[in-house]
Amino acid sequence: MIIHIVSLFFPEIFKRYSEKYKIFRELYENDLIGLEIRNIEYKIAKKTKRIVLSNKEICFITEKNEINNCDLLILGNYLIFKELANEITSLGNEELGFKINRVIQNIYSYDKKSFIINEIEFPLIKSYTFGILNVTPDSFSDGGKYFSKAKAIEHGIYLLENGADILDIGGESTRPGSESVSVDEEINRVIPVIQKIIELKPDALISIDTTKYDVAKLAVENGAKIINDISGLSFDPKMKELVKENNLPCVIMHIKGKPKTMQDNPFYKDVIADIYDDLYLKVNELKKNGINNVIIDPGIGFGKRVKDNYEILKRLNEFNGIGQPILIGVSKKSFLGKSLNLSIDNREIPSIIAETIAIKNGARFIRTHEPQNAKLSSIVNYYIDYNEKLND
Numbered sequence: 001m002i003i004h005i006v007s008l009f010f011p012e013i014f015k016r017y018s019e020k021y022k023i024f025r026e027l028y029e030n031d032l033i034g035l036e037i038r039n040i041e042y043k044i045a046k047k048t049k050r051i052v053l054s055n056k057e058i059c060f061i062t063e064k065n066e067i068n069n070c071d072l073l074i075l076g077n078y079l080i081f082k083e084l085a086n087e088i089t090s091l092g093n094e095e096l097g098f099k100i101n102r103v104i105q106n107i108y109s110y111d112k113k114s115f116i117i118n119e120i121e122f123p124l125i126k127s128y129t130f131g132i133l134n135v136t137p138d139s140f141s142d143g144g145k146y147f148s149k150a151k152a153i154e155h156g157i158y159l160l161e162n163g164a165d166i167l168d169i170g171g172e173s174t175r176p177g178s179e180s181v182s183v184d185e186e187i188n189r190v191i192p193v194i195q196k197i198i199e200l201k202p203d204a205l206i207s208i209d210t211t212k213y214d215v216a217k218l219a220v221e222n223g224a225k226i227i228n229d230i231s232g233l234s235f236d237p238k239m240k241e242l243v244k245e246n247n248l249p250c251v252i253m254h255i256k257g258k259p260k261t262m263q264d265n266p267f268y269k270d271v272i273a274d275i276y277d278d279l280y281l282k283v284n285e286l287k288k289n290g291i292n293n294v295i296i297d298p299g300i301g302f303g304k305r306v307k308d309n310y311e312i313l314k315r316l317n318e319f320n321g322i323g324q325p326i327l328i329g330v331s332k333k334s335f336l337g338k339s340l341n342l343s344i345d346n347r348e349i350p351s352i353i354a355e356t357i358a359i360k361n362g363a364r365f366i367r368t369h370e371p372q373n374a375k376l377s378s379i380v381n382y383y384i385d386y387n388e389k390l391n392d
Helices: 011-021 042-054 078-090 094-108 149-161 183-200 213-221 238-245 271-288 306-314 316-322 334-340 348-360 371-385
Strands: 002-006 033-041 058-061 069-076 114-117 120-123 128-134 166-170 206-209 226-229 250-253 294-297 326-328 363-368
Touching (some): 002 094, 002 316, 011 069, 033 042, 033 078, 033 094, 033 271, 042 058, 042 069, 042 078, 069 078, 078 094, 094 316, 128 149, 128 371, 149 166, 149 183, 166 226, 183 206, 183 213, 206 213, 226 238, 271 316, 306 316, 306 334, 306 348, 316 326, 334 348, 348 363, 348 371, 363 371
Parallel strands (some): 128 363, 166 206, 226 250, 250 294, 294 326
Antiparallel strands (some): 033 069, 058 069, 114 120
16 A cells, blocks of 8 residues: 655646546646555545545545555645544554555655765755766766776766765666676776775765675775665665665665666656655565665656656655655756757756756755756755845
8 A cells, every 4th residue: 555645736647647536527726736545455445535525525536456456546735634644543544544644744854854874964954966976888978988997086086076975886887778797897897996085085975886786795895885776676685685784875766677678668657656656665665674774766767758757857746755865867868868859968957957956846865977066956946945044
């Protein structure tokens, strides 16, 4: 059972949900949101619907599926949802009432939390940057530029001195169609770079961008403080053990398939619901296993159509309901190039525009080739929300 607060105030989203729930009357309002409960037992859904209707609120359910589950949608606002959750709890379904209240609380408290990396506090009242360092010959944007150890170290130091709060080092390209490399090759690419950067910048926060346990383990032993795994700790089952045993923060991402095949005609009936469900379930499973320090990444460009990537940016704040800080990586990606007809070398301006929108809509970590730009965007967004902090 998954609880999701949906932005129904977008007309096209309301239309999509109207078709799903067979809403044949005009209920659209500019400030309308929906509380959707997916994969709920049909018997519980019917009882919940009666509670909602008895409070003179609006509720719909889908037909039950082969395992007697369905989806339920309540229209309203946060106050209505909170009152209904309390009544659902008082009438005996404490689990459902608790889950609804928890999602609402996740949204209300999103900017009030902090994220801890190596005992350093990152208050989520503003956003931070992951500077991208690809020690690869074939990454989509900068493949080969920093493939030599010397150039990689030089660029890593440059990123740290020019806006990167965290340096994200990867030794395997994950661009669409890319082939996997061996563990030994990936280790040979990244570990010497990590060692030297830590030697030159002992306080540097290093993130290891890998899906392989052996690579991540060596990186951590040599100073990496966070694991960024595009598979959400799923390609290599030992990754979860490494994260738990070392109490490491981690980034888990949504991906459809694997890099080699992920862009082979990806399709979603509802891209946000699919990504939300995947991350919601992964976070809950990790927490059950004692892994709590998690950043979520919707995975822009990883098994997504161009329009899917734009919808993620538009509805990004819906992921606040999961209760974990959001990371977004849009820097120079192909959806910008395809929609604007721009080469990789001309995508810097649309990248910072997309990063600014992402921050405004809830991204608290920006993975980027140009951290100095993302840092400026973070400051501007902060002052938009907290202009009282300015003196003049």
